[in-house]
Amino acid sequence: MPTIEEQMPATGQPLAETRRATVPALEARLGEPIPVLDSGFIRVVDYMGDDAAIVQAARVSYGAGTKTARDDAGLIRYLMRHWHSTPFEMCELKLHVKLPVFVARQWIRHRTANVNEYSARYSILDREFYIPAPEHLAAQSRVNNQGRGETLAGEEAARVLAWLRDDSTRAYDHYEAMLSQDGQQGLARELARMNLPASIYTQWYWKVDLHNLFHFLRLRADAHAQYEIRAYADALCTVVQDWVPAAWSAFEDYRLNAVTFSGQGMEALRRMLKGETVTREDVGMSAGEWREFEAVWK
Amino acid sequence: MPTIEEQMPATGQPLAETRRATVPALEARLGEPIPVLDSGFIRVVDYMGDDAAIVQAARVSYGAGTKTARDDAGLIRYLMRHWHSTPFEMCELKLHVKLPVFVARQWIRHRTANVNEYSARYSILDREFYIPAPEHLAAQSRVNNQGRGETLAGEEAARVLAWLRDDSTRAYDHYEAMLSQDGQQGLARELARMNLPASIYTQWYWKVDLHNLFHFLRLRADAHAQYEIRAYADALCTVVQDWVPAAWSAFEDYRLNAVTFSGQGMEALRRMLKGETVTREDVGMSAGEWREFEAVWK
Amino acid sequence: MPTIEEQMPATGQPLAETRRATVPALEARLGEPIPVLDSGFIRVVDYMGDDAAIVQAARVSYGAGTKTARDDAGLIRYLMRHWHSTPFEMCELKLHVKLPVFVARQWIRHRTANVNEYSARYSILDREFYIPAPEHLAAQSRVNNQGRGETLAGEEAARVLAWLRDDSTRAYDHYEAMLSQDGQQGLARELARMNLPASIYTQWYWKVDLHNLFHFLRLRADAHAQYEIRAYADALCTVVQDWVPAAWSAFEDYRLNAVTFSGQGMEALRRMLKGETVTREDVGMSAGEWREFEAVWK
Amino acid sequence: MPTIEEQMPATGQPLAETRRATVPALEARLGEPIPVLDSGFIRVVDYMGDDAAIVQAARVSYGAGTKTARDDAGLIRYLMRHWHSTPFEMCELKLHVKLPVFVARQWIRHRTANVNEYSARYSILDREFYIPAPEHLAAQSRVNNQGRGETLAGEEAARVLAWLRDDSTRAYDHYEAMLSQDGQQGLARELARMNLPASIYTQWYWKVDLHNLFHFLRLRADAHAQYEIRAYADALCTVVQDWVPAAWSAFEDYRLNAVTFSGQGMEALRRMLKGETVTREDVGMSAGEWREFEAVWK
Known part of the structure; x- marks a missing residue:
């Protein structure tokens, strides 16, 4: 009997000519599994769009097309900074993922994606468990x-x-x-x-647009995420970096490395910049929020 | 330590006065668990809207408001028959469900709903398994x-x-x-x-609009669904019947008891009504489709 | 000043090599506007997947991979017949559409899609109206x-x-x-x-998966749809036919040319097949439903 | 002939008893139009849930139920701060809105909501324009x-x-x-x-969960939003404040009054807090980002 992986071939498309947006760095990855955990992997099955597709959509909706000076990367950074998310939805990624069921249960909570999971109702699961x-x-x-x-x-x-x-x-x-x-x-x-x-491994095809993929990565490539799903998110980050390097760079600066301060946090910051010493009582923060505020500066 | 159920109280709201649409038959069910399988249940936590709310929305979008003769149930049947789904989205149901994890994994595939599941990451699961x-x-x-x-x-x-x-x-x-x-x-x-x-039991709050609930029921209260999720769908049917009786009746007639015939099936039907004897080759059906076509008449 | 169309170039991608699923018949259409109404058009900007991608996803989820006999088209027909919609979500289409605003207002009601519309807030609309x-x-x-x-x-x-x-x-x-x-x-x-x-023309990029595109076509390529949006849906049908011919054929047979009978309708049919003469009172249909039932046979 | 408003009665529900979560401050608003622009309004038709419903859902998913000390408002603030959005989806609001078409066209871009708009296809619009x-x-x-x-x-x-x-x-x-x-x-x-x-006025029922409503308000109650839609968002803010005061307060502090700094912005801040003078070149910001960074402190 064939294993699940033999039933889910992601590779094998013959080389063809296309007029669609094409990303050589991602072409090189097509069908190549990136190992994750002890027996899991992700591999790119298909993709649509590139950095230029984001720009193309953005120029339409945000009128930037009337300016010539702004370069593409700058426009992408502007979109990311101002939460203009629709142009990022114009790119799409399809993956084949092998992952433990408890990771799959967290992953599936991201609803705006398309999924076809290996069915243990109709087929027999392989003997593979995450240890x-x-x-x-x-x-x-x-x-x-x-x-x-x-x-x-x-x-x-x-x-x-x-x-x-x-x-x-x-x-x-x-x-x-x-x-x-x-x-x-x-x-x-x-x-x-x-x-x-x-702990048993399952497999699925997962298709998602770049905006929702960024949302996934923001939550799952985060230090608060469970290590096992973070391992998948980290592997995905390297894929996105190859696929849409300008969007990735903006995502890193404005999401992954960004810090948000509440109204109270801004009040504290303003005073600190004036040289004042500020306590949490001064700005009305809870103990938890103050702990997080202080952790930012370490 | 409290059990999961003690942490998820669905009852206990004091009686209050409201000007919202209210359904006495569903009020009587609020917080009352309906047993499903050996240890599971569903119970209604909250609801919004009633049959009249569907009609109210429909009269706006489908102009029926300009007619006076059409009664509400007739309008609801018309909507259901013609796939005018948005008025049904104006009703919302919130449930507390206790269900085995393998059922939860099927259930969660219905993406257009809101879910808060008991977290086994943060809390400890109870010793309860579906046998x-x-x-x-x-x-x-x-x-x-x-x-x-x-x-x-x-x-x-x-x-x-x-x-x-x-x-x-x-x-x-x-x-x-x-x-x-x-x-x-x-x-x-x-x-x-x-x-x-x-097989372990988990629990969640699940909130869904009536249109998407009907979609869930159509797929899961079906003979092809796995028995265990069908048991939940069947229990839900009794809730919907109490909540929106006119919509439920239309759903029964136009979805649960309805049969769809393909172009080939219609060709066969037309000939049969003329008294002809029809074979699957006559209308170009596959063996599988013909088997399903014949099963309709048994 | 550039016109909207000059700001929305859909063509111009250089020919490149890819290992992605490629459909020559759709490649030939890339960037080519298909005229609709007096000044509108649709043109394909990008696509992901093909008939084989549907099959690939379906074999995983519906276990058909364990059988060898069933051919791809037959499997696709089976999926369509049984409302197994997720494999169709594995294909994605991106269009550039020029359309009157009142058509755009109907079109946008299909929520499960990605849209970037030309912004009349930031830019100036062209002098083009649908007459x-x-x-x-x-x-x-x-x-x-x-x-x-x-x-x-x-x-x-x-x-x-x-x-x-x-x-x-x-x-x-x-x-x-x-x-x-x-x-x-x-x-x-x-x-x-x-x-x-x-009546003024606007333009947008519209990206949608095949399942939701079929839903759009089912409602908008229908005789009850307003002529002006139906003209766009009809043009889209020719695109889908070139893109995923097996899925298109299944869609035609099981959706466009299919007829659904209610419980009452089935009761009438069963009696008619026995040679009985049936009135609407016999099976408890409303006047409207009976009119629609009779219209099927004309 | 009845006007649109006469066809869309939002009031008139008789007083009834309920065991659902009830918010007296919002009950007082039910059916009462809040004027917006020259002829528009919003009015609350129905609602589901309250601050306590958010807490109830959160305790399940985030395990906070095992602690007793944390008060409800604190938990809600924690959820908002950490982007735990699902508990906010457990509340739902239904509005009747009268608004100009160009505002409706912006509003409808928020896809995760339910809408029934007055149909100018089936009915006749009133003579009312926004001036x-x-x-x-x-x-x-x-x-x-x-x-x-x-x-x-x-x-x-x-x-x-x-x-x-x-x-x-x-x-x-x-x-x-x-x-x-x-x-x-x-x-x-x-x-x-x-x-x-x-500029003509249209009307619709709009139903949305609190998480998506907050997302709407964050974008539309913002200084960058067009004044006309902001006027509706501002009116909605007063409704939300009455409905879920604790969630509203958290939203104000962590979204409306919050500021996000990029990786470069954080670098600049860290240096400034040490007393250094920082230029945009020092931290590699674009002119636009620097302008926005400086504007924060004014």
Whole structure:
């Protein structure tokens, strides 16, 4: 029986001539898997548009076409700075992604995208589970209940890894045994799958426009995102950089490296720039907001 | 520690006066869980609009306001028949749903809805797993690879149930053991959850407009849908019936009980009505389409 | 000053090599305007995917990959017949459209698409108005208030055409005069534009996936749609036919040429096939529904 | 014949008892038009949810339910600060809006909302046009091509107002004359409407969730938005303030009054806080970005 990957060929298009916008750096990546986590990957299946397509759309809607001086990168930076998002929607990316189910469950929350997932209702999943590398086997954070603390060590780490391995192995053994039609009826696939843990790998095609991809990256390539989805977001960042370098650069400056200050934060900043010493009470911030405000300067 | 349900109170709003459209039959249901599967439920948390709100919107967009004779139910039937969907979007329903993860994964594919799911990244899941009732423990269909065949019996059924129970129990035991901070660091919740199988129950708030709810019901209250999600769709049907009885009746007649014939199917029908005997070759149908065409008349 | 069209070049991409899915019949159309109405057009700016991309996505989600016999066109027909819409979302089309504002207002109601419209806030609109050809100058229907009746003739037609021409000419003259900065300040563009009638032409880029494009065509290439938007939908149909011929053929058979019968309609059909004579009272149809039911057989 | 407003009654619901979340301050506003521009208005038709509904959803998804100390307003501020948008989607607002067509054309670009507009295809528009008050009759900005400059004065203002009045009056006279079936056939409504200018008033029901409403307000209650749509956004702000005061306050602090600095801006800020004098070349900003950076401190 073919594995899922054999059923999802992303490569193999013959070389053809086109008059569509073409990006050589992304052509070189087409169909090439970029490894993520222990057994996952992303690979680019198709794309539409380039930096120039963003500019083309923007000149129409924002009238910049009447000026000649403004160069394309500058216009793209202007769009990004002013949240003019529609021109970025004129570019589209299609990926083939292999990812653990618990990552897929976070990923799918981004609704403005097109998805075709491998169906465990109709087909049989492969025996592949995400087992964290030792350096990613992290303890629950003691500070807040939303993140990771230090790396597990010694016997505890060994115990956790053994459970993750043994439980997924046993679950898959039973999955196969329940499906088997050898001397028995064989349980329906759509039922048998429910014995499989969230660490199992699934696969899908995911198609998204650049604006919504940036939104995804802003949330998922962020330090607050779970490491496992961040690993996919980080790999995606290298793809976007090759695809639309000017838009990527603007995204880095105005989103990834940008900082937003609240009304209270601006009040504090204004006073600090005058040389005043400001406390959180002076500007009416909560303890949490003040902690985040101070963290910016470290 | 509070269970998930204790953290998700849907009831408890005091009685208040309102000038909003109000539906007594749905008021009576507010906060009342309707049991689904072995441990799941749906309950109505809030709603906006009623049959009259659909009519109000329709009269504006389809000019029916200039006629006086047409009664509301007739107008709603007209809208449904002619795919005028926007007036149905003027009604909104908010539910609290408890459902197995593998059902949640199908459900979430309906993108035009608002969702807040219980987070296993930040919180701890309860020890509750879906175990099919004996009559729903079905074999894989021999006819097609998309459905269920006969019910499993005897030793095979017992074996399957034992595995589903044992594997989920063991997975949860280890989940708890990995989380424990008793004499060890305790694995991060966002990692420990990946040991849990897709049969575990999760919960969410789900808010959707009536048009998209009908679309959901059309696909999920259908005989081709997996039994487990159909059980939720069926429960939802009773809610919609209480909420917007005229729209529900139109939906039943023009969607649930409706049949669509292709160009070829219409050609066959026209000939049959003239008394001719028609074969699939006469009208150029595939074997599959012909099988479906014939099934309509049984 | 450049006209809008000079600011919206859709052609001019140099020939390049690609490994993306490529459709020669659509390549030949890239950048070529297809005339619509008196001064409008659509032209294809870019596209992603082909019939094979639909199949590729479908094999993953619907497990058809495990069968070898089913050919691609048959699978596409199966998807269309069973409302499996996600594989069609894997194809994307980008158009440049020139259209009257009152058509644009209908068109934009299709929300699941990306749009960059020429901005009359930042730029100056061209002096181009839609004036119906004599054969499209239709009277209000006497039968219902939603359509057109016979063509206007004689003096009435001449009077209408004269008003449409004179009023738009005068409005544009004043638009220019208000904008002028010759010896006066010159009204803001964003205000001056409000003097222009809905017959003026605007332009936009419109990008949509194939599933939503089919939905658009189903509603707008329909006899109930206003003639002017139907003219655009008809032109689009020829594009889709060249782009994804198998999907187009399935769409024709299962949507455009398909007929849906309600529960009551099916009851009537079943009886008629047995040779019975059926009245609308027998099956509980309204007068309107019965009229539509009878119209099917003419 | 009834006017559009008589066909769109938003009031008149009898007082009823409900167990849904109820906001007395918004109940008092139900059905009451808030005047906007010369003849427009917004009025609240219905709503779902309140501040507590946001908190209820958030506690589920962000695990805050396990803490007791954090008060509701603090949690809402935390959500807003960290772009956790889904809990805000749990609230929904339905409005009846009367607005000029050129404003409607901007408004409709916000796609994630439900709309039923008065149909000029099926019905007849009222004779009402937006004529700017003298203080809003602004010249084109000399600085950029995206905004307004000084107010027009004297003869130029008088001339503009006369044209706006005369052209719309004449266009409507001809609209009526073309529609008339008195001694002639009467042009189809769907055609006659194209003679009407973009200053004419239309009406619609608009339903949106709070997250998307905030997005709308952020863009349209902004100084860069056209005055006419800003007038509606400003009126909406007073509604939101009454409806969900805690969410509104967070929105004010973290969106309306917030400032975002790019990577380069942060570099400049860090140096300035150390007492350095920074030029735009030092941090690699464009002239435009530097201008905007400096404007923040004025």
